[in-house]
Amino acid sequence: MPLMLPSPGSSVxxxxxxxxxxxxxxxxxxxxxxxxxxxxxxxxxxYQRLKTADRPCVDISAARKCS
Incomplete structure (x- = not known):
């Protein structure tokens, strides 16, 4: 099979x-x-903010603790 060079119009x-x-x-x-x-x-x-807002808070000593 002969080696064919690309023509100028079909350049790589x-x-x-x-x-x-x-x-x-x-x-x-x-x-x-x-x-x-x-x-x-x-x-x-x-999502994290909504889940945190849904968690109940409990009183621990004089301070409230939210989980």
Missing amino acids: RSRVPPVNLLRRQALERLYRRRETVENLIRSLED
């Missing part, structure tokens, strides 16, 4: 995305993940 370079595009896509993925993590943290904090 045209199939490789530019570095700036790859960096922008990676940055977009990073921001989406960051937003997801922030939403998860906020939800967990809200």
